[in-house]
Amino acid sequence: MATKSDEDRASSYEPSSAGSDESHIPDVQNDCCNPLEETKYIVSESMLMELFNVCRRCQRLATPTVHQRVGTMVKIAAECEFCGFTWLWCSQPHVGSIPAGNIGLSASILFTGALPSKFLRVLRCIGVATLTQRTFSNHQASLLFPVVARVWDRQQRDYVTRAEDRGKPLVIGGDGRADSPGHCAKFGSYSTIDLEEGTVIDIQLVQVMISFQRTILCCTTMVL
Structure with missing residues (x-):
């Protein structure tokens, strides 16, 4: 049975990005809300680029480009053609070092019992940027299974406590x-x-x- 110190260490656990296509991702946190509970939308790339055609500093013409894609996350770099100001924009917050949308997608596939190969193929068929099956397997082994085991252990301990308090x-x-x-x-x-x-x-x-x-x-x- 896990001790309290074990749970404290587990709560701060972050999976390694070795062997995944999510390496070299900056550690960005969003403390305002739970990123996994936010509503998500499917946005076409051309419509998204229109949001970065104007410089944030001088309000003149800027040139946006796709800087990086990591699963469901996209990072856009924009540079002003007049003042030279550049900035980066990321489409998702991160949980630890992993884009929140990637973790949410892997968790949704596992917890709903869907077949990952078919689910990911559907997304690719309609042109939605998504994970590879290898990344899903890495999330499953290094993050999701340990979380399931920890929650299950906690529920068992809670039940034992309730059974003792029941006194019959x-x-x-x-x-x-x-x-x-x-x-x-x-x-x-x-x-x-x-x-x-x-x-x-x-x-x-x-x-x-x-x-x-x-x-x-x-x-x-x-x-x-």
Whole structure:
């Protein structure tokens, strides 16, 4: 079971950009709001460039260019043709060192159960800048799976606390699924549920038959 210090370290964890197409990204933070909860829009590049045709300093003609693309993020550089003033604009805030839209897209694919190859192909077919499947896999392994595990551990600890405070015997039920068409029947998942609260207590991947009985005992011991 994770300690408080483990969670403190995990909350400040930032995945490495090694092996990803998101290297050399500046660390930009947006403290005003949660960037993952903001509304997003699909904007054509030609319409976006119209916003940078005017110099911010002298209000005269400027020349914008696409400076960098990183997944769903675009960075635009603009230079005034008269006063020489230049500036950079980024389409997304960053979470750590990763564009927030890229993390949000990877999380949406994983948490909705969508197939990443098909989902990303749809975006590419309509011309939307998007992630590569390799980047999605990096996000999944280095960021999303650890977050899911941490939330699951926290929910289990909260349940144990509630069960102790309840101060009465628990009514626990369990069931396992060991076979489905096209899959091996040697292993299965076994779930235990608090029948009064309707809360899933634990899920384990086990071998069928004998291991199911051991899982029932282990899950019951964990709660009690």
